[in-house]
Amino acid sequence: MPLEVTFLLVFGWFCCKSIAVPQKDKIYVTKGSEVILNCSNKTVNGIRWSRMLYGDHSRNFTIYTDGTSINPDIENKDRFKILKDKSRGKYQLIIRNISEYDEGEYRCSYFQDNIFSAYDVSLRITRYPSNIRFLNENKAFISGKEGSELTISCLVDSGDPPETLSLQSTDGLYIVGGPGRINHSLRLTYHSPRINFTCKAINRHMTVPLISKVQLVVKYKPRVRLKEGTQLTLKEGGPLVLTCNFSCYPDQHNISWHHPSYDVDESINIFRDIRMLEIYPVTKTHTGTFTCKVINEVGTGTARIYITVQYPPVVNIKVSRMDNILKLDCIPKGLPNIYTFEPWEHTSNTGQHIRFLNGDQNGSLILNQTKQESILQDTGIYICSVSNGITDRNDKLRQTKHTAISCKGPPIFGNKIQAVKYGTFAQTTILNFEVYSLEEVDMVIKDGFNQQKFVVSEIKEQNNISVVIHGRNIYVEGFNIKIKTKPLTGEDFGNYTATAVSHFGNTTYHFTLQSASLPLSPYNNLYRIIYQRYGSTIKLWTFSRHNARTTIVHALFDDTRDFILCTNVFKNKLGHSNFTEVLEVTTIDTSRLSGAYVSAILCAVCILTIFTVAVFHNKWGQQKVLPDKGKERRCRMKMEHKCNIGYQVG
Numbered sequence: 001m002p003l004e005v006t007f008l009l010v011f012g013w014f015c016c017k018s019i020a021v022p023q024k025d026k027i028y029v030t031k032g033s034e035v036i037l038n039c040s041n042k043t044v045n046g047i048r049w050s051r052m053l054y055g056d057h058s059r060n061f062t063i064y065t066d067g068t069s070i071n072p073d074i075e076n077k078d079r080f081k082i083l084k085d086k087s088r089g090k091y092q093l094i095i096r097n098i099s100e101y102d103e104g105e106y107r108c109s110y111f112q113d114n115i116f117s118a119y120d121v122s123l124r125i126t127r128y129p130s131n132i133r134f135l136n137e138n139k140a141f142i143s144g145k146e147g148s149e150l151t152i153s154c155l156v157d158s159g160d161p162p163e164t165l166s167l168q169s170t171d172g173l174y175i176v177g178g179p180g181r182i183n184h185s186l187r188l189t190y191h192s193p194r195i196n197f198t199c200k201a202i203n204r205h206m207t208v209p210l211i212s213k214v215q216l217v218v219k220y221k222p223r224v225r226l227k228e229g230t231q232l233t234l235k236e237g238g239p240l241v242l243t244c245n246f247s248c249y250p251d252q253h254n255i256s257w258h259h260p261s262y263d264v265d266e267s268i269n270i271f272r273d274i275r276m277l278e279i280y281p282v283t284k285t286h287t288g289t290f291t292c293k294v295i296n297e298v299g300t301g302t303a304r305i306y307i308t309v310q311y312p313p314v315v316n317i318k319v320s321r322m323d324n325i326l327k328l329d330c331i332p333k334g335l336p337n338i339y340t341f342e343p344w345e346h347t348s349n350t351g352q353h354i355r356f357l358n359g360d361q362n363g364s365l366i367l368n369q370t371k372q373e374s375i376l377q378d379t380g381i382y383i384c385s386v387s388n389g390i391t392d393r394n395d396k397l398r399q400t401k402h403t404a405i406s407c408k409g410p411p412i413f414g415n416k417i418q419a420v421k422y423g424t425f426a427q428t429t430i431l432n433f434e435v436y437s438l439e440e441v442d443m444v445i446k447d448g449f450n451q452q453k454f455v456v457s458e459i460k461e462q463n464n465i466s467v468v469i470h471g472r473n474i475y476v477e478g479f480n481i482k483i484k485t486k487p488l489t490g491e492d493f494g495n496y497t498a499t500a501v502s503h504f505g506n507t508t509y510h511f512t513l514q515s516a517s518l519p520l521s522p523y524n525n526l527y528r529i530i531y532q533r534y535g536s537t538i539k540l541w542t543f544s545r546h547n548a549r550t551t552i553v554h555a556l557f558d559d560t561r562d563f564i565l566c567t568n569v570f571k572n573k574l575g576h577s578n579f580t581e582v583l584e585v586t587t588i589d590t591s592r593l594s595g596a597y598v599s600a601i602l603c604a605v606c607i608l609t610i611f612t613v614a615v616f617h618n619k620w621g622q623q624k625v626l627p628d629k630g631k632e633r634r635c636r637m638k639m640e641h642k643c644n645i646g647y648q649v650g
Helices: 003-014 595-620
Strands: 023-029 035-038 045-052 080-085 090-095 104-112 115-125 130-134 141-145 149-157 164-169 174-177 181-187 194-202 210-226 231-235 240-249 254-258 274-279 288-295 300-322 325-335 344-347 353-357 364-368 380-387 399-405 420-423 430-436 442-447 455-469 472-485 494-502 505-515 526-529 537-543 548-555 560-572 575-586 632-634 645-649
Touching: 023 035, 035 115, 090 104, 130 194, 130 210, 141 149, 149 164, 149 194, 149 210, 164 181, 174 181, 210 288, 240 254, 240 288, 240 300, 254 274, 274 288, 300 380, 300 399, 325 380, 325 399, 353 472, 430 442, 430 455, 430 494, 442 455, 442 472
Parallel strands: 023 115, 141 210, 210 300, 231 300, 420 505
Antiparallel strands: 035 090, 045 104, 080 090, 104 115, 130 149, 149 181, 164 174, 164 194, 194 210, 210 240, 240 274, 254 288, 288 300, 300 325, 325 364, 344 353, 344 380, 380 399, 430 472, 442 494, 455 472, 494 505, 526 537, 537 548, 560 575, 560 632, 560 645
């Protein structure tokens, strides 16, 4: 270095009046480029360029130039050049083919107006930021649990000049920071389960920023909702379908249905995030709260629905007795519990309708049993009918319940009670009585003088009898009582009382015993046979005093004889009599008989018939026969299982 330059430098540092604070500037260049460092635009003395390396904490400067002279001791001195235009006050240091070695602090020092001044320039090689990233990133995702505090941090390896960082998100966030790092803190909520963040880094020498993206995923426990809502009303017997919708992150690892009293079948299908619970048929046991429970690693989510199952009433009957009052309470239990009661039905024990009875609005029926003679009539089946608008599985709207009621009252005589009974003089007679009673009864027969009469034996048989119950004729299980008398005398005919005696009371009715006889045997009978060819059907006409009857007997065959037993019967209340005749019929070929021959036979039969009628009419015309609608006349044949018919072949 020239001596004058060294002397000037020493003189400037130690002999000047004052030292001005250096001005500072910073210049960024790229590798291999050329840079011009300007010093002053004024005429100055003792100007020079010196350099301090980066990282040199001793602050030692190396002199690069003195005026227009380049220090020959510096490295790569050929890349340095001084441009000086004193008239214009310019003093420039030119550095060509910039490398990292050239970075540092350059100082231009000079004297001006006896003041030592300096101009510092920081020469930097431009470096772009790199390795932009999000802290705690895992495959472009950052996760956290709902309700927690989370900081989103974007990092970058800074460049030179320093970069500017920006952070924006899909939920409207936009912040600027850096260099090197930018942070954003937020509380995680279910309402923003997924947020996309974009971080950008750029400096003034970049045209395209560095970009990094990440998605914030909020882990939250299952949010569960039932498609059908929180309440549902169904009818018993129908289907129940519940749909459990849910969302969660991460995915569920367990889904289940629960009911306080019903064991839910877990063999149900899951379709994506929907689970269907199907129950058929629904019963009243399904009433209650169904819960869909979904579990993931964050927690448990549930949804509940209350199921109301409407069902037809289940009916019970409560029977209460107090003094002469019988009370029946119809007690239904169904849903809805608003009931419509139909009239009570009273039937016999065998199901025959007796009557309808109106109860009160609450379904109660009161029977006032103050009449002793009619208490037994209240015995039977009482049916309560009620509805609440819900049909059962058989689509039946009315539901019923029945109860059997036994009322201990006096016996009731059957409908076949007769005001007049008949007997035969000097013969025993059977007197028939039908009595309805809940227990065995005894019959007491008394005459007009209240004296028991002529009973020889008594036979009791249980049988279905017809009685009048509350004005209707029905059949009930009662007693058929047969009383056999001694041989009747003239004094035995007259008025009597028959009393049925039981522990629950007595019932009496009056009758008259009159004298009568058996009916006469049938008479005035004519059996007329019309012959036809063999293989034809025989028609038999039976004539009597009262009417005629035609009977088809059977078909005759060639060379056969038939024996036909025909019986005519008369019957009255004391018994019956009959007339029997056997006819022999032979098959002939009617084609061989002349018309005159057949006519002669018919005339003979007619004359014989007229004679027979006249004889019987004179003999029995004066005898009395009781009129009876029960007269019966029949022709019985063996081929119909009741007649004696002989059949012989040739």
